[in-house]
Amino acid sequence: MMDYLLKHRNINVAEFRIDKETNNVDYVNILDEKFSPVNIKASEGGKLVSFNNWLINRCIPNSRDGVERLKREYKVNDLKIIMLALYGLSLSDHYWVDREPFNKKWENVNLFDNLNFKYTPYFAEKHGKEWVSLCKCIADKNVELVSADDICKRYGIEKSYEAFVKLGEEKECSDFKNDINTIIIADFLIENTDRHWNNFGILRDGETGKWIGTIPLFDNGYSLWNNDFIDINKASSCLSFEETNIDCLKYVNINSYIKNVPDMIDIFDRAFNKYENSERKNALRGVIKIKQKEIEKSLKS
Numbered sequence: 001m002m003d004y005l006l007k008h009r010n011i012n013v014a015e016f017r018i019d020k021e022t023n024n025v026d027y028v029n030i031l032d033e034k035f036s037p038v039n040i041k042a043s044e045g046g047k048l049v050s051f052n053n054w055l056i057n058r059c060i061p062n063s064r065d066g067v068e069r070l071k072r073e074y075k076v077n078d079l080k081i082i083m084l085a086l087y088g089l090s091l092s093d094h095y096w097v098d099r100e101p102f103n104k105k106w107e108n109v110n111l112f113d114n115l116n117f118k119y120t121p122y123f124a125e126k127h128g129k130e131w132v133s134l135c136k137c138i139a140d141k142n143v144e145l146v147s148a149d150d151i152c153k154r155y156g157i158e159k160s161y162e163a164f165v166k167l168g169e170e171k172e173c174s175d176f177k178n179d180i181n182t183i184i185i186a187d188f189l190i191e192n193t194d195r196h197w198n199n200f201g202i203l204r205d206g207e208t209g210k211w212i213g214t215i216p217l218f219d220n221g222y223s224l225w226n227n228d229f230i231d232i233n234k235a236s237s238c239l240s241f242e243e244t245n246i247d248c249l250k251y252v253n254i255n256s257y258i259k260n261v262p263d264m265i266d267i268f269d270r271a272f273n274k275y276e277n278s279e280r281k282n283a284l285r286g287v288i289k290i291k292q293k294e295i296e297k298s299l300k301s
């Protein structure tokens with residue numbers, strides 16, 4: 001007997017049951033191979049673990065401020081309960097969870113048509129003493145996001161540059177390798193340390209399941225030594241293809257992507273015009289100068 005039905009739009013993808021004591025999935029049956037979020041060739045035990053982890057990733061992260069208060073208010077000890085009560089909906093894809101009497105439709109529950117969500121480009125805004133950045137939702141009612149992490153699990157490939165690019169090209173995804181290379185170069189330029197496997201991926205047609213492109217560059221908050229001392233001599237760590245961003249450059253020819261280095265100081269001055277920490281701002285400006293010279297030198301070599 002099933003408790004829930006995972007759906008992709010109005011397609012039945014999987015039926016599953018939640019153990020009332022552990023709140024973990026103890027039964028799952030894949031009904032649609034094309035939109036299955038887990039590897040259908042895995043063992044039954046493997047499917048249970050993968051499917052349960054996939055559901056957990058749809059929950060509010062435990063690290064998020066206010067989570068414990070939320071649990072107290074809703075009198076639950078597991079965020080999965082709240083997620084399932086809200087149909088497991090997301091603004092990143094077209095999956096959702098139906099429950100008895102199993103008579104709801106995607107058109108009546110999806111957030112794209114039934115949520116008054118403000119679509120805006122990235123911009124900086126100050127909340128109290130903290131600056132935050134906001135951006136519009138990348139997905140819409142026609143296109144969904146699938147993370148690189150979910151892709152690797154779904155197709156059973158290793159987390160490597162070669163395997164990921166090969167799969168993208170097999171799927172005839174437009175400009176796939178070029179887009180991945182662009183992400184590598186951008187992360188090197190801005191010293192981004194948070195390009196983990198959930199911070200890049202593909203755009204998928206929600207109706208046909210066709211890969212239509214990579215997710216545009218997003219979530220670049222851990223850049224420019226955001227969480228560390230400013231040190232140009234310390235290679236920025238990488239969470240995707242190699243240990244550092246500079247190591248990832250072995251996969252690309254930077255000269256093919258950057259012909260002329262823009263005035264990075266001018267860009268920095270305009271971007272940090274309202275930044276109030278003058279000491280950190282001056283330190284950042286100094287390393288940006290060094291960074292620009294390094295890039296100019298690499299293009300000449």
